[in-house]
Amino acid sequence: MPTTATAARSSTQRRRKTTSSRRDDEAPVIPILARKVREVEAKAQRGKLGPTNRVKFQVIAFLVREERARVKADTEITDAARAELLKRLDGVATILAKTAARDTSLIQLLEVDQATSPVARRMRRDWLLEAGSELPPDELIITDNAPKIAPVVPASLAEKQVIPASIEARQMANPFLAPDLTPRTSGDAPRRRLDGWELMGPLYKAFEIGAGGSAASMELPPVPEFDRLSPRGLEVMPHQSRFLEAVRTGHRSFLLADEPGLGKTAESVLAASVADAYPLLVVVPNVVKMNWAREVQRWTPQRRATVISGGGADIDAFADIFIVNYEILDRHLSWLSSIGLKGVVVDEAHFIKNLTSQRSQNVLALASRVRQQTRDPLMLALTGTPLINDVEDFDAIWRFLGWTNGEKPGPELMEKLDATGLTPADKAFYPEAREAVISMGIVRRKKKDVAADLPDKLVADLPVELDDEFGRSIRQAERELGARLAAKYRRIIEARGDRGLAAGAIDEDIVRLVAHGELEESKAAGSGSENVFTMVRRIGQAKAHLAADYAVQLQRSVGKVVFFAKHIDVMDAAEAHFKASGLKSVSVRGEQTSIARQAAIDAFNSDPGVGIAVCSLTAAGVGLNMQAASNVVLAELSWTAAEQTQAIDRVHRIGQGEPVTAWRIIAAHTIDTKIAELIDSKEGLAQRALDGQSIEPGSSDSVQLSALMHLLRQALGKA
Structure with a gap:
């Protein structure tokens, strides 16, 4: 039997619930704002405030202002209730201010007076409908803004653009791009059941909550009976063959998220061959630029690859594959966007996750131009780590692949989501939405999944180009050492005569003798002079x-x-x-x-x-x-x-x-x-x-x- 104190507590709790319920009835949107602002605060504390949560922050800010004005003007609310409601709104505003103090880039969002983007307007509408508000028809139907076609080369980069002389020769040899005669659908896309919903947040949530152990990898075709792709002396592994079969059947956009060591580079090179996606642009970190050129030569020896360095003076303008590192892409946007690229590969694609960086904007602008010029170009995003901080790290990669535009899904993904027959209000929507995105082209395999395909131990060489001043000094030192050895060799030959050497031949015994003498001198000299040991050490430093x-x-x-x-x-x-x-x-x-x-x-x-x-x-x-x-x-x-x-x-x-x-x-x-x-x-x-x-x-x-x-x-x- 409850004690008097327990009964008193229960009575107090019932009164509080009743009072809270009455207040929620008077301002039902406030509990929703309180819940949403806590979500944003938690994300900000973990340093994971992506685009969707920034929009959410903005919508909370102007709904707080709207609600404060409404509460102050409502004559049917008692003074006590009004004071309590304003106090609760101040609590939400305080959390917004603290969050903005943690991330100062949010401060400008506090100054926005109304929802301007379709995403923000949809979010505001959905929250108000959840609160039971009655909205006028013009606020229920929200149309998207007409897409703006941004220039590939922004004004800030115009002066940096270079046009290598060899590229001018290519453009003069073929001044017109081959027309794309693929039939295109005309007219506006039909309205879909989900057109009125804000979907980017739910799509991210679908991946955040996972799928009960279900792997994020699309269904791939079986291994073909015959390997028709490998050049002589090489063999495509079964897991690679399945990926290439997907390309052969017409799939053209992939987030290839296999672990390192599973042959993503070779798969991409062969995928370009299967799709005939030439000319192809490959954007890579500097450390793997040379390796990409080597892999092209290994797997598609009939194709020519050229590595872009600096201003591109030495490139082969008539190559099939152009390889450039992120750091210098901004100098080459103009001509790369004009040569009719049929495909783009972005290696270590998590490099573009920061949408505010110039690097990301360069890649996305080029990708958009390629999709405008070519029907179904080959678009490959390669990374073993598509997610580093937050599920919204997917944003830039999905935009690159054309699956979304950052505000809403693209037509193909929208069609897949619409076909589920569900909405974000349905719990079953989230696993279905995750599968819909995965089917767009996410391929993820781990070493343990394909262990039977792999050797138990593999040594993979990654050639890197030392193209700075330090690297040039090393190559100069090598030439000087070689010249010193050659001078010793010639002095010996002149002193003893060639002894019947064929014209142009060298005496291997004298070569060994000179090299041995240099080696002994190097060991004795230590690090005080330029020799083979100090040279190798300098290479290590470089x-x-x-x-x-x-x-x-x-x-x-x-x-x-x-x-x-x-x-x-x-x-x-x-x-x-x-x-x-x-x-x-x-x-x-x-x-x-x-x-x-x-x-x-x-x-x-x-x-x-x-x-x-x-x-x-x-x-x-x-x-x-x-x-x-x-x-x-x-x-x-x-x-x-x-x-x-x-x-x-x-x-x-x-x-x-x-x-x-x-x-x-x-x-x-x-x-x-x-x-x-x-x-x-x-x-x-x-x-x-x-x-x-x-x-x-x-x-x-x-x-x-x-x-x-x-x-x-x-x-x-x-x-």
Whole structure:
């Protein structure tokens, strides 16, 4: 039986509920505003205030003003009730002010007097209808503003535009783009059942709440019976074949969100071939620009790729594929938008998630122009991490693909949503909406899902271009070293005579002798003079930022990564970059005590907050277990194949449940490329001698000696 105190409390609670209910009846929109402002506040506290929540903030602000004016003017409300309602509205306004203080870019939204965009007007209408308000007909039917066609090149970038001379030659050779004769639908799109609903927020929510373990990957065709795409010596893996079959059947826009190491680059290159999407533009981070050109040559050798650097003076204007990095795209917008692109690939597409950045606006403007010029262009967004902070990170990618325009779904997606027969008021709408978006072209596979397709251990080379002053000085130093070796060679030949050498031939014994002498001098000189060891160290320093940047992107895609470097300054530079990128890392170095080293390893293996282990090739290459990761970045090359193998095997060991990929960062057009080739040839020694594999025997010379001999032959014109 309840006590007197309990009964009194219950009576008080009933009175409060009754009073609150009466107040809600007098201003039913206030509880809705209170709930919505808490949602916005929670997002802002987590730093996840995307476009939809910014519109929500704006609508709350002007509804608070509308409601305050209505409450003050309503003569049927008692003074006490009016004071209480105004107090509650002030509470909502206070939360808005605190949120704006946290994100000052919101302050300008507080100054807007009315809902201007169709999205904001729909949101205001839906909330008022939820509150039971009666609205005039002109507020019930909301039409979209006529789309504005923004110029590809904004006025602020007009002076930066460059037109390479070779591009002018291409345009003169073919001054008219081939007409697109594909029949197009005429007239306005028919009105649909969901036209009056605000749908972007519900679409994001559909992904935020998930689907009970259902993977976000569209249904792909089965593996074809025959591989008709692979060039001689290569083979498309089954999971890649299924993606390419989807392209063959006519699908043209994809968010390809496979984990790194599953061959997204090769898939994209072959997809362009299947769709005949040439000329094709590929926008990439600088660190993978050279790798894209190499993959085009490997998988579609009949096609020509050109890499755009700087002002584009050296590009092949008649190429099929144009590869450009994000940083310099703004200089090339004008001519890229005029050559009739049939497709665009955006690698590491999460780079464009910030819609206010010039980088994102450049990519989206080009994509819009390509869709205007070409019916069904091939549009590929590649990223293992489409979502970094919030589900609204999808926004820019969906816009790039043409699935939405930021305010509402595009016609094809709208048709799929309409076909569900549901609205956002129905709980069942959200899983159906998620499936509708996925069917537009989201493809997501993990290594563990396609493990049978993959080798258990893969070394993937990523050539990078050192196109800054530091990189140019390295290549100059290589040429000077080669010239010095060639001068020694010629002096010996002149002193002893050619002894019957054929015209143009070189004496390999003298080449070895000169290279050996240089190697011994380099070992004796240490770091005080320019030699092969100091040169390789400088290459490592030049690659440090690019390698660290790639490791950051990799970590955000697949989780934990082990980063190996040979020199302390390269490790220091990498750790500084990881810290600046907001990633927690641990370090394993030679000068550490055994206790400190083990603590770092334990933290990497067990602490989910630790994303990267920065390890010394020499100090951490043996005896360590770091199988919490399945991806390794080799920022610098070792001088031995065994040292490289030992480093990779810190991850590739018993207990590892996923295929392991080692990403080897190689400086293109430098001795680094030759060293990588020599290391691979030494790897063949163990495969031949111990594993019984039939591999051609290579030289027994050390990598250092072979590298110097290569430089000398190159200087003599015989490499």
